[in-house]
Every structure is written in structure tokens, then in C-alpha cells.
Amino acid sequence: MGEAQIPHLDFCVGALGLEQKGTEEWKDMSKRVREACETHGCFLVAYDKIPMHQREEMIVKLEALFDLPEETKKKYTDGTFLRSYLRNSNESFGIPDATMFDVAQAFTSLMWPEGNTSFCETLHSMSSKMLELSFIILEMILSSFGLEKHYESDLGNNASSVRLIKYKAPLTNDQPAIGVLAHTDTSILTILCQNEVQGLEVLSKDGNWVPVIIPKGCFTVFVGDALQAWSNGRLWAPNHRVRMSGHEDRYSWGLFLSPKEGTSIEVPEELVDTDHPLRYRPFVHSDYLSFYLANLNTSHEVQDELLKIYAGV
Ligand SMILES: O=C(O)CCC(=O)C(=O)O
Numbered sequence: 001m002g003e004a005q006i007p008h009l010d011f012c013v014g015a016l017g018l019e020q021k022g023t024e025e026w027k028d029m030s031k032r033v034r035e036a037c038e039t040h041g042c043f044l045v046a047y048d049k050i051p052m053h054q055r056e057e058m059i060v061k062l063e064a065l066f067d068l069p070e071e072t073k074k075k076y077t078d079g080t081f082l083r084s085y086l087r088n089s090n091e092s093f094g095i096p097d098a099t100m101f102d103v104a105q106a107f108t109s110l111m112w113p114e115g116n117t118s119f120c121e122t123l124h125s126m127s128s129k130m131l132e133l134s135f136i137i138l139e140m141i142l143s144s145f146g147l148e149k150h151y152e153s154d155l156g157n158n159a160s161s162v163r164l165i166k167y168k169a170p171l172t173n174d175q176p177a178i179g180v181l182a183h184t185d186t187s188i189l190t191i192l193c194q195n196e197v198q199g200l201e202v203l204s205k206d207g208n209w210v211p212v213i214i215p216k217g218c219f220t221v222f223v224g225d226a227l228q229a230w231s232n233g234r235l236w237a238p239n240h241r242v243r244m245s246g247h248e249d250r251y252s253w254g255l256f257l258s259p260k261e262g263t264s265i266e267v268p269e270e271l272v273d274t275d276h277p278l279r280y281r282p283f284v285h286s287d288y289l290s291f292y293l294a295n296l297n298t299s300h301e302v303q304d305e306l307l308k309i310y311a312g313v
């Protein structure tokens, strides 16, 4: 009511993929993706190259992973936030480069020294397919701006990380429990999927928290700070959070496509004009990430504005 719905796009029709680049269907969908990223900073997408049964299997496997003893889960850490098991208002594992088979295998062997081939295969295969989906969306955005060449020169210089999350159902029904506090993602793009337990909310441009009701089988896509900065603020990285209610645990799986370590984000000159004066200075994305992590637990107002504070002109 008054509040525009989060757009729901369907990549299944015509089996949209990179092979369709340049076709009318591709151009039409690119325009819709870009509009969603400008207006909402997020959208829902149906994508059947990742079949439903694979997603369902993945959720069962996540349950088994989080059911492992705490001592086993804690073995997974290299001392950094990005590659560790973390436990706060939720539990999560950050796995950079899970799309590489040896990385998926090393993670699996640490959790199941006796072996768990099917977990390893699902982790690797789901991550790779979600990475492919993020490439399709990124290429659509670049084509809609007519800036395909920037795929090779800057945004194509990327790496991915997977985050596996379990949110416990709240102990009481009195108040929704915090799953994740409001934040923007530092990524270029984030692709999320989850079990049937809802709870994701996005802050609209006019300042209202809007529940994102995710239909079965859909993925949620968020624009991250790196893409907001690169696009000179034309695309928008919205704040989002997770609030838990009800009696069931929520499992989610995110793929974060980010600039590779050391890559600079620089607004292309084509996106600067009198109507769109330059909003962000060039910056090294990994330096921004350090700044972001150092300020993660400060007040909400600051969290909202981290990109602007760091790189705004
Ligand atoms: O679990 C979710 O749906 C959202 C997770 C999220 O926002 C994040 O990990 O950045």
C-alpha cells in the first residue's frame, strides 16, 4: 500500500543466461534489473538453472552442518572475520572462494574428517551456480548502461565469498528477535537464498522497513556498496536486516561478489554529468572493507553512512 513492491523478475522464461547476451529478451530484462537496482536496490529472481531439489538438499545439509558439535565448528577460523565460524545473534561460516573445488573440499574435511562427499559437492556446485547468476546480473547492469567494456577493465576483477547462516527461532513470542542488524553489504552484488522461514527486511528510500517476502524457489539480489560507488550512486545499496519470529530456525546462504583484493573502485566518466556530479572519489575496495569492519558496531546512524563517510566527495 503506497509502498512499492520489491520487483520479482523471472529468468526462467527463455532460460535467460549469458548465451542470450544481446538478444531482445536480454536487453528487456537488463532494463528491468537496472530499474530495480535504481529504485529498490534489491529484487527477487526466479532462476531454474539451480533446481529446486538442489536448494532443498542444501538446506538439509546446512542443518547437519550447524548440528555439529561447537568444538568442531570452532575449528574453522583463520583469525579473520571473513574466513571463520562466528557466533553472535546468529551462527555463520564465511567461506571465501567456495566456488573452487579444493576450498570446498578443505572446508568439508575440517568439519567431517571422516568425509562428506555430498556436502562438498553441494557447497561447490551451489556456490558456482550462484556465482554464475551474479555474473549474469552484473553483465545485464553494465549492458543497460552501455558500459560492457568496464566488465573487463574493472568490475570483472572480482572474487566471491559464501556465507552460511543459521538464525535460531526466538525463545519467546513477545518480540521479534534480531537476526542481523541493519547494514549495507560491501559487495558489488549479493545473492541470497533461504529456507521457507521469512524475516528479511529492507529499508526503502523513503525510510520505511519493508518485509521482503521471498517466494519458494526465488533468490534475493542486493546491490552492495561497491556497485553503488562505481555507478556514482545511480544504483542503490539499501540497508537490510533480519528479524526472527515464530518457532522455526532460519537457514540462509549468501554469495557475495566483491572486487578482488587491491582493486580500486572508480566511477566511469560516462556516469558523471551535470545531472549526476561525481559523488565518490576512487578508493581501494579492501581499504574500505577494513574501515567498514572497524565501524561495524558503532551507532546505526554511522553504519548507514559508511560509504559516504569513507569515499563521498
Ligand atoms: O540471511 C539473510 O537473509 C540476510 C543476510 C545478510 O544480509 C548478510 O549476510 O549480509
Ligand SMILES: [Fe+2]
Binding pocket: 183, 184, 185, 190, 240
Ligand atoms: Fe547483508
